[in-house]
Amino acid sequence: MTAAASDLDRLLVAIAKIPTPWKEWPGGYPTRLDLALIDAVMSIRFRYGRERSDGSWTGARGAVLRYQKHSEHVSHSEKMSYLAGQDPVALERVLNRQKVHAGKTKASAIVEAAQRLVGIGVTEPGDLQPDNAEHRKQYIGVSGLGPITWEYLTMLLHSDGVKADTWITRFVQQALQKLVSNEEAGALVKEAAQKLEVTEKSLDHAIWSYASTGGLKINPR
Incomplete structure (x- = not known):
């Protein structure tokens, strides 16, 4: 239209x-589906962040960088499975305790979304297809996640939007x-x-x- x-x-x-x-x-995460997913969810009603004098970051960017360090020991092929297997409460300590709505933390939404995507074989950036109805359905099927951050997720990987x-x-x-x-x-x-x-x-x-x-x-x- x-x-x-x-x-x-x-x-x-x-x-x-x-x-x-x-x-x-600033670019996204064309080789890291797990980091793109974390960024997309953490960005909900949250500032991007700024770099501190010690090189660390605040905001959503800071959460992504902390998780990147937390998961650096995991092989590339296992990154999404590792995220899907995280305990949401423990993941909160890495990210933060923000919520997507009153009854759900962002950490739990991230883990559930990762589980749903891994469950349909989406484990690499190239696996996620913006126009694939099933991929979109699995993401927005997580309470608190919707079409805006779905599009942002695809932007952080390989799509315009x-x-x-x-x-x-x-x-x-x-x-x-x-x-x-x-x-x-x-x-x-x-x-x-x-x-x-x-x-x-x-x-x-x-x-x-x-x-x-x-x-x-x-x-x-």
Whole structure:
């Protein structure tokens, strides 16, 4: 479905106000499905993080790096199976104790998602197919996980896309001066990327970086 020209034009005007050069997409984990999964889930309602003076990181990035060190003794072919076999309570101590909702920790959601993917033979980045309905069903079948972080997971591996989270959606809403859903915001950003002849990831990150560091007049709750 093509967005109304007026909506696209308004978004393009807002995008043109983002300082250049844009902050570059930091890259994902094209060889590590386990780390991509952890990043996708830990990113839910959580800051990306910043590097401390000692080289460690805060936020979601910090959690991923701590797990990477925690699992460095595991062979590459066993990484996903190792994650699927983690005790969620013990994994909390490596990551943190955040929750995806009141009744479920992010650690338990990560372990369940890993178990579901391993159960259908998805153990390597190349195994995960963004358009595979069964792969998507297994991921979003975990309570607390949904289509936004599913798309982000595929972006962290090998696919182009837009993670239409709160910052992206609020940026689009402010540009259009009206409310739109996450899905509508994501679709419009993809359309803008095509118009600008840039990757969806690069535009996603430019908008997110701008919006999350004060570019919006009204901060999302």
